[in-house]
Amino acid sequence: MELKWNYRTNVWPDWCPGCGNYGILTAVYKALEELQLDPSQTVIVSGIGCSSKIPHFVNVNGVHTLHGRAIPFATGIKIANPSLNVIVHGGDGDLLGIGAGHFVALGRRNLDIVVILHDNGVYGLTKGQASPTLPLGVRTKALPKPNVQQAVNPVLLALASGYTFVARSYAFDTPHLKNIIVQAIRHRGSALIDVLQPCVVFNDVFTAEYYRKVTYKLESDPSWDPYVRNPEEADEKRLKAMELALKLENKIPIGVFYANPYVPTFEDRLAESLKIYPQYNPANSPIERGKKPLMDKETLERVFSEFIVEVKE
Numbered sequence: 001m002e003l004k005w006n007y008r009t010n011v012w013p014d015w016c017p018g019c020g021n022y023g024i025l026t027a028v029y030k031a032l033e034e035l036q037l038d039p040s041q042t043v044i045v046s047g048i049g050c051s052s053k054i055p056h057f058v059n060v061n062g063v064h065t066l067h068g069r070a071i072p073f074a075t076g077i078k079i080a081n082p083s084l085n086v087i088v089h090g091g092d093g094d095l096l097g098i099g100a101g102h103f104v105a106l107g108r109r110n111l112d113i114v115v116i117l118h119d120n121g122v123y124g125l126t127k128g129q130a131s132p133t134l135p136l137g138v139r140t141k142a143l144p145k146p147n148v149q150q151a152v153n154p155v156l157l158a159l160a161s162g163y164t165f166v167a168r169s170y171a172f173d174t175p176h177l178k179n180i181i182v183q184a185i186r187h188r189g190s191a192l193i194d195v196l197q198p199c200v201v202f203n204d205v206f207t208a209e210y211y212r213k214v215t216y217k218l219e220s221d222p223s224w225d226p227y228v229r230n231p232e233e234a235d236e237k238r239l240k241a242m243e244l245a246l247k248l249e250n251k252i253p254i255g256v257f258y259a260n261p262y263v264p265t266f267e268d269r270l271a272e273s274l275k276i277y278p279q280y281n282p283a284n285s286p287i288e289r290g291k292k293p294l295m296d297k298e299t300l301e302r303v304f305s306e307f308i309v310e311v312k313e
């Protein structure tokens with residue numbers, strides 16, 4: 001395959017040797033190369049954490065934002081310019097701790113954004129505190145006592161929130177993760193990929209050796225079909241995906257849990273509700289004419305006239 005664009009930057013990734021983030025970065029490069037995404041039309045948005053350094057290492061547009069706030073940034077970017085490919089990267093603390101409300105809101109909207117969750121069970125950057133995905137009773141290296149909180153199941157939460165593409169993969173199975181990322185980018189709607197990611201410094205329980213033993217691929221089960229082929233089978237397939245997501249005892253499934261292309265995206269709903277949105281979204285609207293702002297009183301009234309409500313006493 002001819003490589004038209006070098007998606008690698010000159011910035012040397014400074015993660016610890018052996019960190020699962022290297023596998024995720026490699027899979028991202030391979031997915032972008034396969035899709036040949038236009039770098040000028042692609043944005044990676046991250047929060048704060050070891051995982052969130054990723055925009056510095058990928059040669060597309062990037063924004064390294066605030067802890068927990070990658071999804072709201074990405075939402076603004078996508079609504080302002082719906083033609084962009086928007087990919088969010090964040091840690092389990094970032095997306096499911098401080099950013100949990102935004103994580104749920106994205107699923108409810110089904111905005112066409114891919115979320116890649118670096119799931120290492122710890123707050124890596126701040127030295128190994130328990131993250132929202134660390135199970136109850138597990139004691140990792142930096143914890144003085146076993147974890148006293150229940151874990152959030154990212155796949156289950158995404159399914160319950162309305163994400164229309166939900167998958168799990170493993171950081172050091174880069175061909176598998178690359179395939180999932182390609183599918184998630186091609187999908188129209190909110191996509192979550194929960195990536196099991198060893199943190200070699202702070203998580204001595206969920207290690208690469210552990211994941212190698214317990215993970216198995218859904219693709220190897222011919223009876224598993226997560227793809228919704230007509231809207232009538234959506235509920236049943238989502239329920240099956242939820243049941244599977246709950247099974248985490250001795251074996252952890254990786255692969256696609258649910259993919260439903262029939263739910264309208266937020267962009268579609270916005271265009272339905274605000275008729276001028278596709279034509280006059282912020283990215284394709286001039287903001288000034290003759291050095292004067294175009295958003296004068298008359299323009300604002302025209303834009304928002306559809307929303308004026310008369311409240312009768």
Ligand SMILES: Cc1ncc(C[n+]2csc(CCOP(=O)(O)OP(=O)(O)O)c2C)c(N)n1
Nearest residue numbers: 048049050051067091092093094123124125
């Ligand atoms: C508003 C705010 N609260 C807390 C922090 C401190 N902080 C920085 S990174 C982080 C957690 C990182 O964990 P995670 O999101 O799982 O990413 P990882 O480092 O594991 O990849 C925290 C609590 C911050 N930077 N900003």
Ligand code: SF4
Nearest residue numbers: 016019050124199200
């Ligand atoms: S602390 Fe953990 S997550 Fe952070 S770079 Fe090191 S190994 Fe990776």
Ligand SMILES: [Mg+2]
Nearest residue numbers: 091092122124
């Ligand atoms: Mg983490």
